[in-house]
Amino acid sequence: MDSTTLILVALGGLIIGFIVAKIMEKGRASKTISNAKKEANAILKEANLEGENVKKDKILQAKEKFLELKAEHEKVIINKDKKIAEAEKRTRDKESQVSNELAKNRKLNEQLDRKIKDVAHREEFFNKKQEELDKLHSNQVQQLEVISGLSAEDAKSQLMESLKETAKTDAMAYLQTTLEEAKLTAQQEARKIVINTIQRIGTEEAVENCVSVFNLESDDVKGRIIGREGRNIRAIEAATGVEIIVDDTPEAIILSCFDSVRREIARLSLHKLVTDGRIHPARIEEIVRKTEKQIEQEIVEIGKRTVIDLGIHGLHPELIKAVGRMKYRSSYGQNLLQHSREVAKLCGVMAAELGLNPKLAKRAGLLHDIGKVPNTEAEVETPHAILGMQWAEKYGEKPDVCNAIGAHHDEIEMKTLISPIIQVCDAISGARPGARRQVLDSYIQRLKDLEEIAFAFNGVQKAYAIQAGRELRVIVESEKVSDDKAAQLSFEISQKIQTDMTYPGQVKVTVIRETRSVNVAK
Structure with a gap:
């Protein structure tokens, strides 16, 4: 065979092989597609089964939730029915109780009517008896007048004269008659006029420290403070012990009292009542009680601020309260807290200059007049320096401080160098021009x-x-x-x-x- 034939044969073989390969590849592709379709069908079938299962589960869950909500709803309805039944029972009980009360009231009314009739009969009987007694009394008086040879008025006069020392009621009437006769004399009346004039002049300085002016938004508030027939102003005066003066001064009333604490309680109480607008006796008493507690708290705060300002530490709470009360006390017209603060500062400076303990001197200077602050118990006839020393000892103050308090008016012997410093600084504070007034202190003591x-x-x-x-x-x-x-x-x-x-x-x-x-x- 020549080369051409060989080439043709080779080409033919290649073509045949290519065709066979294509045929085989096509068979494999169709097989793959068939397998893919089978797998897809299987997946779809499985997905459908899972969807049905999920659907059944969700339906079951929904049914369970529905049954649960239904059970809860039934419980709520049962509870409401139970409450309604209880309310109906209480209502029936109340109705029964009211019926019983009405029946009792009817019986009581009947008893009351019977008693009223009985009282009326007794009153009529007593009136008849009283008339008989009056007749008998008049007959006896006439017989006594005939026997004694005195008239009823003469016998009464003699009886009053003999019993006026023992019978206080008759003695008061006799004293009133005597006073009326004494008032008729011109000399006695003139003396009273002179004494009253001296009194008004003598209290002029005291009034400056014994009154407070309470400002009002308008004069219409004055009528509400006074109240119907003066009941509100009487209630305020009775609750606080402060005299309230309502005059023609525009938009102001005057509070008069020698006790600064009572005057401040009245002022704050009036402020609360006027701000609130409800002014009546019950409300007044409630506000005054609250204000008294507020003042007590304020006294403690004043004492704390004072000891902090002066750098004094470790003071007993009762002594702190006594220091706070000094704000509402005066000594010879001088504010006791201001005086004590001034003495404390002077003592601190003087002690520092002399090389002594300034803190201890300040402490003694602040407490030197605590004996002038009234205690919760009844005041005793003890000098205020000794009383203050006793309080300081009672509440744990150092002996140096106690001795300085007790010796600042020479009631006891001075045992420390701080004691003369307290005495000197007290004199310096009180000796300033205008610092003290003897008249005011004696006036306040007289009222106490x-x-x-x-x-x-x-x-x-x-x-x-x-x-x-x-x-x-x-x-x-x-x-x-x-x-x-x-x-x-x-x-x-x-x-x-x-x-x-x-x-x-x-x-x-x-x-x-x-x-x-x-x-x-x-």
């Missing part, structure tokens, strides 16, 4: 003595000296003091004041007795 005399009697609940000491208002406990006893108590207090005290002019003693009945409506 007036109140103490009232408290010495049994049954006295409160006592307030007002109108610059010209009136003593005493509030008594209605359970312990009767109306007759109140008149007698007024007389006895006036006699005690007249015997034990020296004062200009007159002192009017007013005894107030009131009865309160309190019930609670539920």
Whole structure:
């Protein structure tokens, strides 16, 4: 075979091989496609099964949730039904109780009607008896007049003369008659006019330190403060012990009291009442009680600020409270807290110059007059320096401080170098021109003595000296003091004041007795 034939044969073989290869490749492709279709069908079938399962699960969950919500709803309905049944039961019980109460009230009304009729019959019977007694009495009086040869008035006069020392009620009437006769004499009246004039002049300086001006937004508020027939202003004065002066001064009223604490309580209480707008006796008493607690807290805060400002540490709480109370006390017209702060600063400077302990000197200087602050107990006749030393010892102060307090007026011997420093600084503070006024201090002491005399009697609940000491208002406990006893108590207090005290002019003693009945409506 030639080369051409070989080439042709080779080409033919190649073509045949190519065709065979294509045929085989096509068979494999169709087989792959068939397998892929089978797998796809299987996946779809599996997916459908899973979807059906998920659908069934969700349906079951929805049914369970529905049953759960239904059960909860039924519980709520049952609880509501139960509450409604309980409310209905309570209502039926209340209705039954009201019916029983109404029946009781009807029975009580019937009993009351019977008792009223019985009382009317008894009253008629007693009236008849009284008429008979009056006739018998008049007959007996006529017979006694015939027997004794005296008229009824003459016998009564002789009886009053013989019993006026023992019968206090008749003695008061006799004393009143004597006073009326004495007033008729011109000389006695002239003396009273002169004494009252001296008294008004003598209290001029005291008034500057014993009054506070309470400013108002308008004069319309004055009428609300006074109240219907003056009940509000009387309630304020009774609760605080402060005299309230309402005059023609525009947009202002005056609070008068020698005690600065009571005056401040009245001022703050009025401010709260006017701001709130509700002014009536019950509200007044409530506000005054709250204000008293507020003042007590403020006193403690003033004491704390004072000791912090002066750099004094470790002071007993009771002594801190006493320092705070100094703000509302005066000594010879000088504010006690300002005086004590001034003495403390002077003591600190002087002690530092002498090489002594300035903190200890400040401490003693601040506390040197705590004996002038009234204690919660009754005041005793002890010099204020000794009383202050006793308090300092009681509350754990050092011996040097206690000795300086007790010796600053030479009541005891000075044992430390701080003691003369306290004495000198106290004199420096009080010796400044205009620092002190003897008249004001004696005036305040006189008012305190007036109140103490009232408290010495049994049954006295409160006592307030007002109108610059010209009136003593005493509030008594209605359970312990009767109306007759109140008149007698007024007389006895006036006699005690007249015997034990020296004062200009007159002192009017007013005894107030009131009865309160309190019930609670539920």
